[in-house]
Amino acid sequence: MIHAGTYxxxxxxxxxxxxxxxxxxxxRIKADFEIFGIGxxxxxxxxxxxxxxxxxxxxxxxxxxxxxxxxPYCYELRIETRATFIDSAGNQVSLAxxxxxxxxxxxxxxxxxxxxxxxTPGPDQNEFRLGGKTKG
Numbered sequence: 191m192i193h194a195g196t197y198x199x200x201x202x203x204x205x206x207x208x209x210x211x212x213x214x215x216x217x218r219i220k221a222d223f224e225i226f227g228i229g230x231x232x233x234x235x236x237x238x239x240x241x242x243x244x245x246x247x248x249x250x251x252x253x254x255x256x257x258x259x260x261x262p263y264c265y266e267l268r269i270e271t272r273a274t275f276i277d278s279a280g281n282q283v284s285l286a287x288x289x290x291x292x293x294x295x296x297x298x299x300x301x302x303x304x305x306x307x308x309x310t311p312g313p314d315q316n317e318f319r320l321g322g323k324t325k326g
Contacts, residue, residue: 198233200246202320208250208269211295219267219300220320223254226263226311227318239285247273248293253309254300262308270297 202225209216219225229252236243248271253263275288285291311318 196233196235197230198244198246199228200231200250202227202229202252204246205250205269208248208271208293208295212298215298219254219298222257223265223267223300224257224263225267225320226253226309226315227320228315229253229267234285239288241289242285242291245291247271247291248295253303262310264303264305264308266299266301266303268297268299268301269295270299272296 229250231246231248231250234242234245234247248269250269250271252267252269254265254267255261255263256265271293273285273291273293275283275285275291277283277287278289
């Protein structure tokens with residue numbers, strides 16, 4: 191079992207392969223919500239695996255808001271995954287022995303965040319708004 195560790199940022203486009211696994215679900219989400227294109231995810235650290243150090247893995251978290259609404263972003267899109275770690279021969283191994291891994295989406299959750307945790311992008315961050323160009 192992997193325990194929560196360090197989190198690092200990533201772009202929504204970094205998880206395109208995961209989005210394709212649940213394309214219909216993500217198409218519905220994108221139809222109704224504006225996704226802020228920078229999020230965070232669990233990051234494998236050096237003490238867990240030197241080769242995969244810094245690699246992001248689920249869960250993935252992105253701020254979202256209903257399309258057409260003003261800022262801030264007061265919802266979180268959480269993409270939960272299950273990782274299968276493999277060695278260089280493709281055999282399933284533990285994280286410590288892995289050369290790579292594959293992920294499967296196991297859940298997609300949308301939930302409101304507490305008011306004090308809502309996110310308002312700065313004026314220099316408009317390029318990261320996916321699915322809308324609403325100004326707050």
